[in-house]
Amino acid sequence: MKEKNNNSGSIKNGGVIAAAALIIIIFAAALFFNGGKKGNNISEGVSTNAGSGTDRSESGKNVKKSGKKGNEPLVGSEFALDTAITVMLYDSDNQEILDGALALCSKYENIFSATFPESELYKLNHRTTQTVKVDSELAYVIDRGLYYSKLSGGAFDITIEPVKKLWDFKAEKPSLPDEGKLSEALGKVGYENVEVNQDTVTFKDPDTSIDLGAIAKGYIADRIKEYLVERGVKSAIINLGGNVLCIGRKPNGSDFVIGLQRPFSESVFETIVVNDISVVTSGVYERYFTYNGKNYHHILNPADGYPYDNGVLGVSIVCKNSIDADALSTTCFSLGAEKGIELLDSIPDAYGFFILDDYSIKYSKGTEDLIAK
Numbered sequence: 172m173k174e175k176n177n178n179s180g181s182i183k184n185g186g187v188i189a190a191a192a193l194i195i196i197i198f199a200a201a202l203f204f205n206g207g208k209k210g211n212n213i214s215e216g217v218s219t220n221a222g223s224g225t226d227r228s229e230s231g232k233n234v235k236k237s238g239k240k241g242n243e244p245l246v247g248s249e250f251a252l253d254t255a256i257t258v259m260l261y262d263s264d265n266q267e268i269l270d271g272a273l274a275l276c277s278k279y280e281n282i283f284s285a286t287f288p289e290s291e292l293y294k295l296n297h298r299t300t301q302t303v304k305v306d307s308e309l310a311y312v313i314d315r316g317l318y319y320s321k322l323s324g325g326a327f328d329i330t331i332e333p334v335k336k337l338w339d340f341k342a343e344k345p346s347l348p349d350e351g352k353l354s355e356a357l358g359k360v361g362y363e364n365v366e367v368n369q370d371t372v373t374f375k376d377p378d379t380s381i382d383l384g385a386i387a388k389g390y391i392a393d394r395i396k397e398y399l400v401e402r403g404v405k406s407a408i409i410n411l412g413g414n415v416l417c418i419g420r421k422p423n424g425s426d427f428v429i430g431l432q433r434p435f436s437e438s439v440f441e442t443i444v445v446n447d448i449s450v451v452t453s454g455v456y457e458r459y460f461t462y463n464g465k466n467y468h469h470i471l472n473p474a475d476g477y478p479y480d481n482g483v484l485g486v487s488i489v490c491k492n493s494i495d496a497d498a499l500s501t502t503c504f505s506l507g508a509e510k511g512i513e514l515l516d517s518i519p520d521a522y523g524f525f526i527l528d529d530y531s532i533k534y535s536k537g538t539e540d541l542i543a544k
């Protein structure tokens with residue numbers, strides 16, 4: 172039986188009227204900093220949606236900032252990690268701290284991107300030896316990725332990269348990958364072929380390559396939090412394209428209110444009330460294309476190379492560290508509702524909402540306690 176530690180204060184209901192007001196304020200701020208247009212990946216302010224990967228993009232462009240006014244947060248937004256990034260500081264008006272937080276996204280893109288030729292991961296994937304000493308943060312994230320690959324029995328697999336690169340979800344005229352290339356790429360997938368020992372990564376197969384799109388944004392959010400907390404910030408929201416991490420509570424002591432996006436819609440299906448916790452969503456409705464009337468999304472089944480088709484439209488995970496929330500959202504999506512809920516019920520303080528294709532919702536144990544009443 173899973174227990175929830177209410178004394179920790181990490182999860183709490185209440186303050187709904189004040190909460191509703193807050194979500195509107197945040198919504199307005201996000202729209203303003205998007206220049207009045209909806210971003211591709213962030214929906215409403217701190218709504219979490221299915222986001223994107225860590226493909227190299229036009230990082231660092233379009234930085235938009237606000238001055239802090241009264242109780243409103245100091246907000247910085249930019250496009251990085253192939254998605255829209257927003258950091259909101261509620262108890263600091265220090266622009267330098269905000270800029271430093273946003274700058275971390277570019278720093279980490281240069282480590283974790285699978286597509287940027289200068290990145291540490293790209294170099295590792297294009298290695299010439301089977302054993303490589305790597306950046307310690309890269310080694311750590313690969314190790315955590317291998318942990319979740321094992322935990323899921325390979326439904327989540329960070330060596331999906333050869334398959335992933337055959338799918339182009341941004342193409343103007345999308346098409347399905349060539350069958351022959353897909354089956355060749357599938358032969359290269361297998362997390363068992365990678366080992367991490369401290370900062371050394373060893374590959375048993377020269378053709379193995381790694382994609383950290385399912386886990387890196389969570390790690391980066393955790394590092395941004397650490398950076399902010401070290402500088403005295405006690406109240407903030409980090410939103411990396413729907414990968415949300417809240418620091419503490421609002422300065423008035425009330426909890427943060429986060430809307431979970433209804434798939435293929437701009438509305439919210441559930442509103443949760445939380446503090447000092449991460450909320451991350453994986454789903455079929457952000458990075459996808461439609462071909463011959465069928466949805467092809469970006470979470471790929473290592474068994475056949477095609478997007479998972481298991482009746483799940485989206486999974487939102489709530490847990491303390493963003494790296495775990497991010498990895499678990501993709502893992503639980505991959506496992507499907509039944510096995511995903513079984514897994515979450517076995518992990519202390521990890522909670523999940525599963526939206527199924529009939530738009531019904533399933534919850535892991537304790538999850539319903541998070542919903543705003």
Ligand code: ADP
Nearest residue numbers: 221222223224327328384385453469470471501
């Ligand atoms: P996002 O990061 O886009 O919000 P996810 O965290 O669910 O969404 O990660 C999806 C990304 O994970 C894909 O874009 C791809 O880079 C990678 N990926 C796809 N299929 C798998 C899989 N079976 N196991 C691990 N990673 C995957």
Ligand code: MG
Nearest residue numbers: 385497498501
């Ligand atoms: Mg993920």
